[in-house]
Amino acid sequence: MDNGPEFVSKTGAGMGIANEIEFNYIQQGKPTQNAYRRRFNKTYRGGILDALSVLIVLMK
Numbered sequence: 001m002d003n004g005p006e007f008v009s010k011t012g013a014g015m016g017i018a019n020e021i022e023f024n025y026i027q028q029g030k031p032t033q034n035a036y037r038r039r040f041n042k043t044y045r046g047g048i049l050d051a052l053s054v055l056i057v058l059m060k
Contacts, residue, residue: 016023026033 013023015021
């Protein structure tokens with residue numbers, strides 16, 4: 001996980017603990033450690049959006 005302020009907030013940490021989610025942070029100054037996760041998320045999101053667009057067309 002990135003070390004940006006949106007990811008290291010106390011609220012986010014509290015939500016993680018409440019939902020039994022473990023956060024793993026990358027080393028500061030090493031953004032390439034997060035590259036494969038970003039690529040996976042981009043590919044997955046694109047696939048989901050493509051599938052939804054096909055469903056929307058078929059439902060019309």
